[in-house]
Amino acid sequence: MRSRILLSAILMIAAGPATAETRTALFAGGCFWCLEADMDHVRGVTATTSGYAGGKSSMPTYNDYESGDHREVVKVEFDDAVISYGDLVATFLRTIDVTDSGGQFCDRGHAYTSAVHALDEGQANEARVAIAAAESALGEKIVTSVEGPVKFWAAEEEHQNFHLGMKRRLTLFGFVDQTASYKRYRKGCGRDAQVKRVWGEEAYKGVDRAM
Numbered sequence: 001m002r003s004r005i006l007l008s009a010i011l012m013i014a015a016g017p018a019t020a021e022t023r024t025a026l027f028a029g030g031c032f033w034c035l036e037a038d039m040d041h042v043r044g045v046t047a048t049t050s051g052y053a054g055g056k057s058s059m060p061t062y063n064d065y066e067s068g069d070h071r072e073v074v075k076v077e078f079d080d081a082v083i084s085y086g087d088l089v090a091t092f093l094r095t096i097d098v099t100d101s102g103g104q105f106c107d108r109g110h111a112y113t114s115a116v117h118a119l120d121e122g123q124a125n126e127a128r129v130a131i132a133a134a135e136s137a138l139g140e141k142i143v144t145s146v147e148g149p150v151k152f153w154a155a156e157e158e159h160q161n162f163h164l165g166m167k168r169r170l171t172l173f174g175f176v177d178q179t180a181s182y183k184r185y186r187k188g189c190g191r192d193a194q195v196k197r198v199w200g201e202e203a204y205k206g207v208d209r210a211m
Contacts (some may be wrong), residue, residue, distance in 0.1 A: 022046060023080050025088055026053060026117040026152060028071040029096040030104025034186055035074045038095045039165040041209040044082030049075040050155045050162070053117060060153050066111040073117065075152055085123055089116055089130040091206030097194050098134065098142040106189040114144040124148070137202060 029035040034051035039048045050072070052060040057068025065072070067103035078088055085092075096114050097104060103112040116131075127146045135142050165178030186192065196203045 014099045020150055022077055022078055023085060024119060025076040025078065025123070026073055026086060026119065026150070027076060027092050027094075028054070028073045028113065028115040028117065029092065029110045030072070030107050030114065030191070031185075031189070032074050032155065032159065033162040033182055034189075034191055035072075035092075035095065036161065037182075038204070038207050038209075039074055039076050039092070040161075041207050042078075042083065042088065042091055043206075043208060044080075044088070045076055047077040050159050051075060052153045052155060053150045054115070055148070061111040062159065064190055065153075066109065069110065070153075071113060071115065072155075073152065075154075084126075086126040086130045086190040087206070089127045090134060093118070093130065093134045093142070093144060093193060094199050094202055094205045095207060096144070097198050098138070098144045099140065099198060105191045105194055116144065116146050117148070117150050118146055119149045138199070 027035065029040075036048045036050050039045050051074070051158055052065040052068075052070040053073045055065065055068040057064070057069030057070070060068045060070050076088065077087075083091075098114065101113065103109055104114060116123075116127045118127050131142050131144065131146065154160075162178055163182045165182075192203075199205075
């Protein structure tokens, strides 16, 4: 008996701790530069990719995705041993204006509307629970929709991690690097200010960065 227990313990030690599963979420929350930057600072998120989804056209690009009825989205890969899908949805909701059905902040139209693209029925159920809890916390209706699985198209390389880029680009402020351009855009669009107006102390709850 003792030998069997000892053998089991040795095998467990040799195998090490159970490995967590990396899961995927897909969120639409306005400008994908901004949403990707926020999701990068959520504990348990392991990778993010900006892209397009939900439309009818194939191979959408930054120049034509809106005409194909796609949204800007971010694919989020996360460690479900660190953060559950439901908690990730709850954090996502607190990074956007969940009361705006016409777009997000200064970006208007369907391409910038918010949604949770659930990849299966389990995710859809968790998302609905998170939205119901968020509505209770907010005290008003949340318009962010829960929609089914869609084809995801990764955006061009220049849009990935845009908030960290050092490539210089011509803007209304002259030639500045991407990081400076991103910060000016985000502030000028009023994203952080509006999220704080909507959510108050719960704004960016779960996002580990100074706002």
